Amino acid sequence: MIQGRFSSRTTGRRPFVTASAQFPIGNNRSLDMRLLVDTGADRTILGPRDALRIGKELGIDLDTVP
Numbered sequence: 001m002i003q004g005r006f007s008s009r010t011t012g013r014r015p016f017v018t019a020s021a022q023f024p025i026g027n028n029r030s031l032d033m034r035l036l037v038d039t040g041a042d043r044t045i046l047g048p049r050d051a052l053r054i055g056k057e058l059g060i061d062l063d064t065v066p
Contacts (some may be wrong), residue, residue, distance in 0.1 A: 026064065027060050 006013045015037040022030045035052050046054070046062075054060050 023054070023058060023060060031057060034046060 006015055017035050017037055018032060019035055020030045020032050022028055031050075031054060033046075033053075035044075051062055054062060
């Protein structure tokens, strides 16, 4: 399930969603993340905090992921 909302007016009302990302290499465990929606982007990038959370909470070394 994806839930969306706009950030506060002080940050320019950017569209965010809360999504659950599932990681097959981590025994299909999942991690909830808050993502900024950019409909014009060619790629999706994890923020540094989320990358650290994946490593810490799921034990996945992102340097080894293809």
